[in-house]
Amino acid sequence: MAYDAGYGGRDYGGGYDDSYDDRPEFRDGFRDLQPPEPGFDSTNYVPDVVKSFVVYLYRHIREKNVYEIHQMYEGSFQKLSERLFKQSYWPAVEMIAPYVENDHVFCLLYKEMWFRHLYARLQPTLEQRCDSWDNYCNLFQVILHGNVNMQLPNQWLWDMVDEFIYQFQSFCQYRAKLKQRTDHELALLKQVDEVSSGQPLAHCLHILYSGDID
Numbered sequence: 001m002a003y004d005a006g007y008g009g010r011d012y013g014g015g016y017d018d019s020y021d022d023r024p025e026f027r028d029g030f031r032d033l034q035p036p037e038p039g040f041d042s043t044n045y046v047p048d049v050v051k052s053f054v055v056y057l058y059r060h061i062r063e064k065n066v067y068e069i070h071q072m073y074e075g076s077f078q079k080l081s082e083r084l085f086k087q088s089y090w091p092a093v094e095m096i097a098p099y100v101e102n103d104h105v106f107c108l109l110y111k112e113m114w115f116r117h118l119y120a121r122l123q124p125t126l127e128q129r130c131d132s133w134d135n136y137c138n139l140f141q142v143i144l145h146g147n148v149n150m151q152l153p154n155q156w157l158w159d160m161v162d163e164f165i166y167q168f169q170s171f172c173q174y175r176a177k178l179k180q181r182t183d184h185e186l187a188l189l190k191q192v193d194e195v196s197s198g199q200p201l202a203h204c205l206h207i208l209y210s211g212d213i214d
Contacts, residue, residue, distance in 0.1 A: 042085060043092040050091055051099050053080060054110065058100040061109070061150065070153035073113075081117055089122070090114050105148055108139045116163050119170070126185050129171055136164045161205075 053076060060068040081090070093107050093114065100106045115132035118124050124132070139160070142148055175189060 040088070042088040042090070044095060046091045046095050046099075047084065050080065050084075050096070053077070054096045054099050054106075058103065058106050061106060061152075064149075064151040066151050066153055069151075070155065073153060073156050077113060081121070085117065085121070087121060090117055105142055105146075105150065108135060108142065109152075111135045112139055112160060112163075115167075116159075119163075119167065126174070126188055129167070129174065130188070132167055133171070136160070136167070140164070 053072070057069065057072050057076075060072065090113070093111050096110060097103075097107055100110075111132075112135060115124070115128070115135060118128060118132075143157075178186065178189075181189070
């Protein structure tokens, strides 16, 4: 996966070395960048190196360059997370969308990484848990049933399934602690029965197991 072990009880193996500083997406002076100051809203600011990252990743996905996609997913994303977003959010998808032609599928993939980073490094709110669930449902709808000619590294695909299951388990544990929830959270929980039922996840796993992919 894309992170070191020890964040949120999840094992994000992988790792990187200084050779990643010489990758094309880091040519805009990566070494001089500093993490944002505490309290800075990182969701509304896109550093140049992040712009380069999403532009290169988008290009490689369109060109089906699986090797480079894997390098960026396993190495570059992890390095940027460690250097710039160790205890903060990545930029919001709305902020990076213009750099990737507002591509719907790419934005789903970016949000998949965005939410996984959130779960690993920070503490998701109930709204963010639900948004991540919706994103996984939409992403697997595209992967399993969409007419999209796309190739992704096997590791990333496996991580998606693994994280989808983990986040469902995390949501069930969250929902079980009702006494710790605010009135707002309790009201929202009543509206998200689909998450707690796990039906989209069961449907996805069934299709993957049976091999009945469109």
